[in-house]
Amino acid sequence: xxxxxxxxxxxxxxxxxxxxxxVASYFYIFIFTEILILGLFxxxxxxxxxYTGMLSFGHAAFFGIGSYAxxxxxxHLEWPFLACLLVSMGAAxxxxxxxxxxxxxxxxxxxAMLTLAFGMMVFAIAYQWRSVTNGSDGLAxxxxxxFGLGLDLTLANPxxxxxxxxxxxxxxAIVLYLICRSSxxxxxxxxxxxxxxxxxxxxxxxxxxxxxxxxxxxxxxxAGGLIAPFLRVASPELLHWSMSAEPxxxxxxxxTGFFLGPFIGSAAFVLLETWITTxxxxxxxxxxxxxxxxxxxxxxxxxxxxIDWWMEVKK
Amino acid sequence: xxTTSIKKMLVATTAAATxxxxxxxxxEDPIRxxxxxxxxxxxxxxxxxxxxGINLAVDEINGSGGILGRQVEMVYEDSQGxxxxxxxxxxxxxxxxxxDALVGLDSSGVAQGMVPTMPELQKPLIITHAATPDVTGNLxxxxxxxxxxxxxxxxxxxxxxxxxxxxxNWTTIGPDYAFGHQSWEFFGNYLKEIKPDVNxxxxxxxxxxxxxxxxxxxxxxxxxxAEGVLISVWGGDLVNFIRQANTRGFFEKDLEVxxxxxxATEVLSALGEExxxxxxxxxxxxxxxxxxxxNDRFVKAYINAYGTAPSYNAEGAxxxxxxxxxxxxxxxxxxxxxxxxxxxxxxxxxxxxTVTFREGDHQAMVSPNWGVSGPMHPEHGIRTLTNLQIFNxxxxxxxxxETGCKL
Numbered sequence: 001x002x003x004x005x006x007x008x009x010x011x012x013x014x015x016x017x018x019x020x021x022x023v024a025s026y027f028y029i030f031i032f033t034e035i036l037i038l039g040l041f042x043x044x045x046x047x048x049x050x051y052t053g054m055l056s057f058g059h060a061a062f063f064g065i066g067s068y069a070x071x072x073x074x075x076h077l078e079w080p081f082l083a084c085l086l087v088s089m090g091a092a093x094x095x096x097x098x099x100x101x102x103x104x105x106x107x108x109x110x111x112a113m114l115t116l117a118f119g120m121m122v123f124a125i126a127y128q129w130r131s132v133t134n135g136s137d138g139l140a141x142x143x144x145x146x147f148g149l150g151l152d153l154t155l156a157n158p159x160x161x162x163x164x165x166x167x168x169x170x171x172x173a174i175v176l177y178l179i180c181r182s183s184x185x186x187x188x189x190x191x192x193x194x195x196x197x198x199x200x201x202x203x204x205x206x207x208x209x210x211x212x213x214x215x216x217x218x219x220x221x222x223a224g225g226l227i228a229p230f231l232r233v234a235s236p237e238l239l240h241w242s243m244s245a246e247p248x249x250x251x252x253x254x255x256t257g258f259f260l261g262p263f264i265g266s267a268a269f270v271l272l273e274t275w276i277t278t279x280x281x282x283x284x285x286x287x288x289x290x291x292x293x294x295x296x297x298x299x300x301x302x303x304x305x306x307i308d309w310w311m312e313v314k315k
Numbered sequence: 316x317x318t319t320s321i322k323k324m325l326v327a328t329t330a331a332a333t334x335x336x337x338x339x340x341x342x343e344d345p346i347r348x349x350x351x352x353x354x355x356x357x358x359x360x361x362x363x364x365x366x367x368g369i370n371l372a373v374d375e376i377n378g379s380g381g382i383l384g385r386q387v388e389m390v391y392e393d394s395q396g397x398x399x400x401x402x403x404x405x406x407x408x409x410x411x412x413x414x415d416a417l418v419g420l421d422s423s424g425v426a427q428g429m430v431p432t433m434p435e436l437q438k439p440l441i442i443t444h445a446a447t448p449d450v451t452g453n454l455x456x457x458x459x460x461x462x463x464x465x466x467x468x469x470x471x472x473x474x475x476x477x478x479x480x481x482x483x484n485w486t487t488i489g490p491d492y493a494f495g496h497q498s499w500e501f502f503g504n505y506l507k508e509i510k511p512d513v514n515x516x517x518x519x520x521x522x523x524x525x526x527x528x529x530x531x532x533x534x535x536x537x538x539x540x541a542e543g544v545l546i547s548v549w550g551g552d553l554v555n556f557i558r559q560a561n562t563r564g565f566f567e568k569d570l571e572v573x574x575x576x577x578x579a580t581e582v583l584s585a586l587g588e589e590x591x592x593x594x595x596x597x598x599x600x601x602x603x604x605x606x607x608x609x610n611d612r613f614v615k616a617y618i619n620a621y622g623t624a625p626s627y628n629a630e631g632a633x634x635x636x637x638x639x640x641x642x643x644x645x646x647x648x649x650x651x652x653x654x655x656x657x658x659x660x661x662x663x664x665x666x667x668x669t670v671t672f673r674e675g676d677h678q679a680m681v682s683p684n685w686g687v688s689g690p691m692h693p694e695h696g697i698r699t700l701t702n703l704q705i706f707n708x709x710x711x712x713x714x715x716x717e718t719g720c721k722l
Contacts, residue, residue, distance in 0.1 A: 027411035030403065136492040136524065137424035138398060141431045141454055156435065231399045233428040238399070274407070277393070 017166055021159035030230075033162045035263075035270045036169045037226045038250065042262030043176055044219035045247035050256035051180060052212045053192030054104070055112045057244050058119025061099065062092040062217035064239030066224025068126065071139040071234035080148030081155060085168070085225040092221020093214055095122070100213035104206055116241060123239040138235025139228075155229065165226055172222055177259050179215060188212050220247075249287070253294060255301025264303045345388040346381070346649055348639065349408030350632075351401055351419035351429075352444075354393035357525050357551030360581045361421050361628050365443060366391065367621055368629030369418070371613070372636035382640045383649070390414055396421065396524075398428025405429060409436045415649040416441075418635045421628070423447035423466075423493040433458040439655035441638055443631035446599075447493050448501070448718065451678035455720035458655045460677040462638060462670065463631040464599040464708075466497050467718075471711040472683040473545065473573060474505035476595055476704070477513075482543030482571040484514045488532050488556075489547035491521035498547040498575055516541060522548070529556045533563050536570075543571035553577065554585045566591040573597070578686065580626040583697035590698045592688050600627035600667045601684040604705050610666040624695045625666075634665035638672075659722075675715035675722060680708035 020032050041063050048054045066088035073084045099118045103111055126133045133139065144155040147164065154160050179185055187208055190198050199205045228234040237243065246269070247262065254265025272290070276283045298305045350369060352362030366389075373387050381387055390412045392404035401420070408414045417440040420426045426445035433440050434456050442450060442461040446469065451461050477485065485506065489495025503515045518539060520532040529548070533556075536544055548556045553574070560566060576582075578598035583590055602614050602624050613633060617625040625633075642657040643649050660674040670679045686700030 025411065027407060030406050030410070034403075130496070135496075137427055140398060140428040158435075232402055232432050233398045235398055235424075235428070237397055 014170070018163070021162060026158075029158045029162045031270060031274055033158070033165050033230055035267045036162075036165050037223050037230060038246065038270060039263035039266035040169045040172055040226070041220055041223035042247040042250035042254070042266050043173060043259070044216045044223065046251045046256055046259075046262045047176065047180065047188070047216045047219075048209075048212050049248070049251055050261070051185060051192060052188040052209060054209065054213070055108075055248070056103075056115040056213075056216075057112050057241060057248075058099065058115035058117075058122075059216070059220055059247055060239050060241065060243035061119045061122040062096055062220035063224040063227070063243065064122065064126065064234075064236075065095050066092045066221030067228035067231075067234040067238050068133060068139065068224075069221070070225040070228045071142055072132075074142040074144070074229070075139060078145050080146045081144065081164075081229070082148035084229075085222060088221045088225030089218050090221075092224065093218040096214045096217025096221075097210075100210045100217070104209040104213055116244070119239070119241050119244055123236055123241070126239050127236045133236075136236055138233050138237075140233040140235075142229075142232075144229050161230065165230070168222070168226065172219055173263070176215075176219060180259055184208075184211075249291060251301075253291065253301055255304035257300060258303045258307070261301050261303045265301065268302055343385050345386040346383070346643070347388050347390055347412065347414040348636065349405070349412060349414035349417045349419075350389055350391045351394045351404055351408070351417060352391065353396045353421045354391065355395060358396060358421060358549075359551075360585075361444065361550060361579075361626075362393070364581055364626045364629045365419070365421075365632035367617070368625065368631070368633035369636055371616055371620060371629075372633045375616075376636065376640055382643050383647070387636070387640075394420065394422070394425055396425060398425045401425045401429050402432055405432070405436060405440075409438050414438065415643075415651070416639050416654060418443055418632060418639075420445040423449075423497070426450045427454065427493055430454050430456065430459050436651075438651040439639075439642075439658060441635040441658070443635045444628050447497055448713070449493075449497075451676040451718060451720060452713075453719040455676050455718070455722060457659075457722060458651070460638075460655075460658050460672050460679070462635050462665075462672075462679045462681070463627065464681050464683045465678060466494065467501050467713050468678075468681075468706075468708065468711045469575060469597060469599070469683040470498060470501035471505050472685055472704070472706040473502050473575060473597065474509055475706070475711075476685050477502070477506055477543060477545070477571070477573060478509045480543060480571045483512060484516055484540050485543045485545065486516040486519055486536060486539065486541040487545045487547065488520040488522070488529075488536060489545070490524040490549070490552065492524055494549075495521050495524075495547050499545065502545050522552075525552065527555065529559050530563065533560050533565050537563065537565060537568055541570065543573070545573050545575065546577070547575040549576040549579065550581070551585075553579075553582050557582075557586055557591070558589060561589060561591070566594065571595070577688075578684070578700060579628070580624045580697060581628070584623055586698075587696060588691060590688055592690070592698070594688050595685060596688050596698075596700060597683060597685045598627045599681070599683060600630040601686065601700055601703065602630070602666075603700070604684050604703055605667050607664070607666075607668060609664045613666040618695075624692075624697060630666050634663070634667075634670065637665065638663055638670075673712070673715070676718045676720040677722070678712065678718070680712060682706050682708045683711060 045059045069088040069091040070084040103114045147153040250265035251262045255261030352365050354362040394401035420442045421444045430450040446466045448467040487499040573595040577596035642654045646653040646657040662671040683706050686703040689699040689701035692699050
């Protein structure tokens with residue numbers, strides 16, 4: 001019964017998302033595109049944070065390299081969109097393998113500091129390598145070509161791009177979900193709860209953590225590959241450590257214990273930002289207050305709290 | 316919608332005034348113009364001054380019947396000086412706030428990112444401050460115009476000023492983004508052309524935009540063989556820079572110092588007497604440089620309303636609103652493509668004289684101003700400009716071929 005209701009709600013949400021360009025005002029196409037992309041970014045982060053228990057402060061490095069990869073390929077090679085996304089994922093995976101290899105050996109705050117340090121190094125490279133990355137201005141002025149697979153889609157049309165993003169994010173979310181539900185995902189959860197015990201069971205914790213880190217980085221790269229054509233610019237802000245904070249905030253806001261939590265967090269984050277900045281420039285202050293309240297009173301995030309409440313009502 | 320309290324007051328007054336003169340009907344919705352400026356951080360005064368100029372123009376226009384019989388209303392968004400933020404904000408203004416036209420952009424980096432997206436939005440944009448040559452060059456498009464001086468124009472003028480000095484070894488201190496790098500590039504190329512024996516030093520200095528500490532760069536220039544230095548640091552950064560340079564004795568050294576946006580009144584008011592005398596200062600518009608009725612009225616009204624001399628950013632923003640008035644009335648509509656088309660080749664009387672948007676690249680033929688800082692102004696509390704040079708807008712502009720713009 002419970003799963004049936006949940007599935008029904010999920011189906012309704014997906015139907016609603018598909019219908020956005022026809023029912024919502026034009027501007028909300030952009031808002032929902034951003035929500036989906038940042039939701040995927042946050043969900044990829046939650047694989048290492050919520051599931052494996054590693055707090056990374058450098059996740060924007062993978063998001064950012066994904067956006068630069070797509071921008072560079074569009075500018076210099078003009079490949080189809082899907083090929084750009086594969087390059088983004090590949091570049092992010094390689095970077096995650098290098099950073100992960102050096103970072104996952106450490107725990108807790110040392111891991112967090114090391115990922116932060118690597119994140120800042122990647123930012124510094126993008127910021128200073130003017131001939132390739134165009135420095136602080138970032139890469140802009142690229143045009144969107146074909147989609148790939150022989151499909152005739154006008155990606156420059158915002159509603160077409162929204163549906164493309166919705167499809168890709170949905171597929172990516174399903175893959176991520178299957179990974180979380182697999183025996184591999186179960187081991188990650190076990191690592192979060194008790195790494196010693198997992199290692200006494202004969203499993204190499206470091207390898208599992210590294211694989212999780214690379215998978216998370218790869219999906220963050222995919223999200224980055226989607227954001228560059230959406231923003232029409234790949235800029236160092238996307239790699240900055242403050243960008244690494246966004247998936248953390250979104251995951252906590254939505255609920256780290258649930259697969260869809262980060263998506264809910266992303267929706268809350270982007271919608272609140274849009275509405276609040278209409279009235280005041282101090283949106284960060286309002287966000288800070290909301291987050292403090294969430295962490296003090298609603299540890300399970302929006303989704304967790306809502307599910308708890310629903311279960312309570314059911315009784 | 317963000318409106319300043321002054322704006323609200325003005326709207327209230329004009330609304331009251333219109334009610335008084337019965338018979339005029341304003342049944343139609345107001346024309347909405349979106350403003351995208353830096354409204355937070357170290358360069359926020361530029362956004363504020365632009366808003367002041369715009370409010371003045373909107374008030375005048377609404378007081379005399381509006382545009383096409385409709386009132387004008389402004390909607391502002393903070394670009395934060397970031398391209399990604401500005402692009403989203405422009406989409407919000409066009410699709411959510413339903414603005415008919417856009418003005419703004421303080422940063423070259425933002426302009427480079429945002430301008431290529433303008434044809435999608437199908438609304439005209441008049442850039443009032445950002446100076447990168449690219450947006451009226453290789454990135455030009457039918458919807459983008461600029462009413463303010465660009466880097467190429469100002470650096471041509473700067474090179475002419477520099478060529479008149481005895482300095483041969485030149486270096487630069489500029490913000491580490493498009494504006495700083497392009498200022499140096501254009502200045503160097505023009506100067507080399509005019510005076511082939513100059514030496515453009517390979518040691519250049521590009522501090523981060525928004526950097527608090529400029530002393531390492533100041534020291535480096537003081538320790539070098541430089542005889543002339545082009546400084547394109549601007550905004551709050553420039554205020555910090557000059558204070559730090561003062562304590563280091565930078566201005567006592569025998570250097571030709573040229574500030575490419577040093578005569579911005581935002582900076583001059585913040586510094587007062589701390590701005591040294593005898594340095595070359597430039598601005599895109601100096602309020603005492605133009606002897607015409609429009610300028611007299613603008614300067615008087617501005618000082619009356621705000622108590623300070625108008626800055627170039629206020630002037631550009633003020634003129635842009637009038638440009639839209641002209642274009643919308645010529646086109647007879649507020650439809651984006653028609654208004655954009657009407658702007659091409661259009662001339663208007665602005666505080667800095669007759670301004671024409673060149674058809675080939677949509678760059679306004681406006682005149683850069685260069686002068687040397689002089690004694691304090693008795694009333695305005697800022698340095699005066701002596702040896703004022705008003706360069707001819709067309710003479711310092713690149714040819715259409717040189718811009719790389721194909722329209």
